[in-house]
Amino acid sequence: MTEPLQPPAKKNPQLRSPLAFLPPVPRSRAALGLTARAAEGRFALQQCAECGAVQYPPRDACCKCLSTDLPWTDQPPHGELIAETTVRISPDLYFRNQSPWRMGTVRLASGVSVLCHLHGDVRKGPVRLALLLDRAGQGTIMALPEQEVPNMADDPQLRELGTSPKHRRVLITDARAANAPALVRALLDAGAAMVFVGESEGWRRWPGRAALDAMERVEIVPLDVTDSASVREAAGTLGGKTDILINNAVFLRPGGALDRSDTVFAQQELEVNYLGLMRLAQAFGPAMRARGGDGINSAAAWVNILSANALAADPTHAGYSAASAAALSLTQSLRADLRGGGVRVMTVLTGPTDDEWYAEAPPPKLAPRAVARAIVDGLERGLEEVACGDIARDLVERWRQDAKVLERELAEGAGR
Amino acid sequence: MTRMPYDGVVLTAPFTVPYQRYSNDAAHFWAAKGLRGTLDAAGLRPDQIDGFSVASFSLFPDTAVGLTQHLGLGPRWLDHIPMGGASGVVALRRAARAVQAGDADIVACVAADTNQIDSFRKLLTAFSRFAMDASYPYGSGGPNANFALITDYYMSEYGATREDFGHLAVAQRANALRNPNALMKTPLTMQQYLAARPIADPVALFDCVMPCAGAEAFLIMREDEARQRNLPFARIGATIERHNAFAEDPVQLRGGWAVDVDELWQMAGCGPADMDLVQTYDDYPVISVMQFEDLGFCEKGEGPAFLRERDLTVTGDLPHNTSGGQLSAGQAGAAGGFIGLVEAIRQVTGTAGPTQVADAGRALVSGFGMINYDRGVCSAAAVLSGESA
């Protein structure tokens, strides 16, 4: 039985804040395939393209037929726990702090044996497997109960492998964004201790402010991602208690690269979507990285909501695609920077949203609630890569298959 | 095809460099000590050997190659055995064939490792690619965790109890008390064994070896050479070696010995019952139990019952790991793959001193090594006999 997780006690100011240790980081290149699949929440293993044998641990050649063609293939996430132990002594600093740590051997139907983390409610017998990123951001396998059990997510080992908002304090950077109210509600429902929402240009009235302001555990704070001083100011106030930062600030104007003779919108798109992220990263990143080991409400995750056209440009939104690509690139660097503190960086790629800037796009369009749901789900599972909605998922899939083909497809209808 | 016997080749000059819990010296230091010890025992100078076989984890970035220049050796035959607990028997197999074929006249086999304060952790971090990718990130228990899983599975499959494993550990401690070089110097009772601090359930403190620095060494030469030099020697009755056996087993319950056990006894011309002593690779008791089973002393799963009825001490009916083994003498890295072999040479040559088994004519030595992922990959065994046996 998993005990329900209690809110953290107030910190003793005389004690040094716990350091963020990471579980072992080194991996072979093949094993990074696990990390890549865990980042998207897939349970996939290498499977020989020639003989079909499932491989584990990750290999460079099939252990049955020596084929070197071992594509990552989704596997039934089920197996049987046949041996288990509780590691009480470890020379590794991370596991020394986390001990005792349960792990075991799970036999998959495909015949491979997998050493994995064990959820506290798992016993010998059938288990469900999940491929989850650990605090070092590396893909690891965990055995979970087959069925949902009470307080399942509160299991200490499972929580270590996720970035759940429960009991954590969240900063949403743009209160004016269409998805802000849905995000706030979803985070509160998921148990967030507090949601701070950034408001730019308080001198411009906006609808919905009063409703947001009236919510419990919600606080509107001044924050304009285009203003370095404002971002620094906000970080000075909230930097030490931002456990999860969700950057939903976005600026876009439709239009091809040749539709205007100026860079006004392009600059603004870079200011908000790219430089805004840079400012937030510089102001909030260091404190979050330093608080990655800070107990139940440790700094845990950074979420960037970006257009899926960061991967491949939509020529009818040329500037926005470019700015999104810049932001995606910076997100990758930020991820590397925050990894040292055990802080996850999640990219949420979206398709056309249901708002004035995609008025001409045909449905389906992304509703704010769907974005909010995807983010909370991604946080709870500790994902790094989330494609939100059918359009984004489809685009990511096509990009994976052939980026050049996708570029050509996206060019249809443009340039006339 | 019938394998060629090891006629005319012998093992001699067994030497153990007393172990130290921690050492600031490099593996090269310990290798030199081991080599000099075995050469001194045979009355040889370094330039009189023409073959050199090395096993070590902590030589990095050097290998046996670097050691030749480091130690001023000029061998015409050189080997490096990266097989951990199987390296003793494997070194023996290779060197014996080289001497037999005339590729070398005298081969010095040396296993040496140092143990600096943090070197065990560093070794675990990058022990093997599979361990790095798929084992160490899961609690970082190292071999303790791997063997905990194997022990757990063995116990649930065959109903073994912790007392069964304690039976081996307690007897080995008794043996170690006879060995002045053993790191463990105090007696161990079953009660103490059972009450020990848990490390990785069901593995507890006295199931685990103590990493240390040390070296083990011996020489291989032609029998006439040994006779000429008046050296007591051991003959090689049979050997086997196997890697990555039973890869399909979900958890390791048997090792490669089970594949080759019939060949071993056939080549040796005797059987388990003929052994005057047994040296198993004992990094955890469960693996010693498996070796008794896989090497034909009893059926699979019957190891605990078989051993329970036997006295495993030096003076018992089945002397086992007579120097105290790794569990009580210490695990000096790759030298842990030599400890049983070197002790067995002493035993069958009647030079074991305080741990000497009376009338020790024949010995079985078994090696097991390299937890590459979830199980030991290398297994090997050899039957030795004394001059008179």
Added chain:
Amino acid sequence: MSALDMLATELATGAVEVVDLTHTLDPDFPVIVLPPEFGQCARFRMEEVSAYDHRGPSWKWHNISMSEHTGTHFDAPSHWITGRDQPNGAVDEIDPANFVGPVCVIDCSQGAAQDEDFELTPQVIADWESEHGRIPADSWVLMRTDWSKRSGAEYLNMREDGAHSPGPTPEAIRMLVEDRQIRGFGTETVGTDAGQGMHYTPPFPAHHRLHGAGRYGLQCLSGLDRLPPTGAILLAAPLKIRNGTGSPLRVLALVPGKDRT
């Protein structure tokens, strides 16, 4: 003694005082807001380049950016379509003599306090002239509303139907430009036009007529209550930006010292 010698003396003695009519350039200071499909007025932004640190050990400086029409700013004739063909219509072309001159201040603060859409009408001008005399040609006319004392959302006062702030009617601005031949018109609000000025005919009459006649605008002025109705000298020199349509600037006024009032 020359007039300038006298001015220097009076400045030294305090007989003439310098009043600052400028808002601080602040990233959070309101700017005009247009429908979002239009390019917007860039807010004032400041990036620190170094601050006596590893980025520059002995010096501190910033990069700044903004629109020509951010903060307290000057509108040149070329800002508006009606003024596009005016000679010397860009800030760098304007005769600098226009940057210093007399100023009349029409106090609309009471009306603006009661009505956020208060209109400056010909009648208000006529009433002011009956008290202070006819507005001299080539003088600045500033509409005092005390709007600069507002802050936050109250300043732009944006509602769903647009901004609500005082300004001149088309007739009033026609009167000032054509009948009084003023040099320029200034306000304490975000524009020279009323918040609802787009609903007049022509829309934005102050911009339309002032710039169409080659006259200037000043907006986001601060503290016009410190100016006398007449008798002050306004100093309003925009940055010399090639083809600039306006510029943030420091607006100063020379006013009689307190002991003279």
